């Protein structure tokens with residue numbers, strides 16, 4: 728049943744193929760891989776399939792572009808289905824999520840983190856700065872990444888950034904998947920469909936606005 732869970736590449740405002748796929752394949756759950764560009768709350772974009780399937784998501788980098796887009800995601804009715812740094816069990820399959828991107832100003836793998844964590848960043852700012860600003864909130868923070876690596880166990884890892892088999896990918900994503908015991912990685916960000924592997928982990932890049940299944944087969948969308 729490879730179509731029981733579907734993974735959805737960056738919609739960037741276009742959710743048609745995702746909705747269509749849920750109707751067509753009567754899927755149990757979908758996992759959205761980031762970059763929604765929401766002009767209305769997420770549950771309104773997905774209105775036709777609410778109640779038909781379980782909907783999970785991770786944030787991309789463009790979900791922090793404006794306050795409105797951020798609120799339409801993080802204050803949506805689907806807020807609690809954010810898989811960033813979390814694991815969900817869907818019919819016996821554990822799926823772990825890592826949203827966001829690596830940022831030079833925070834932590835770029837291969838170099839020493841500029842900031843150990845959000846607390847560290849906030850402590851070094853004037854006391855009137857109480858939260859991480861939007862333009863830094865899409866970063867992957869070193870301490871959260873390391874904690875996930877140590878504490879999470881899952882069968883599948885979903886990320887926005889790519890592992891090392893992609894030319895813009897990162898070896899630390901391979902290592903994260905390995906550490907948590909995942910045998911598959913699904914990611915967004917690069918908008919193009921491909922299948923590859925790192926060590927014995929199957930990797931699928933999801934196409935923009937499109938859908939792939941558990942076997943990494945493209946069902947909808949993209950080039």
Ligand SMILES: [Zn+2]
Pocket residue numbers: 737739761762787789916917918
């Ligand atoms: Zn994107």
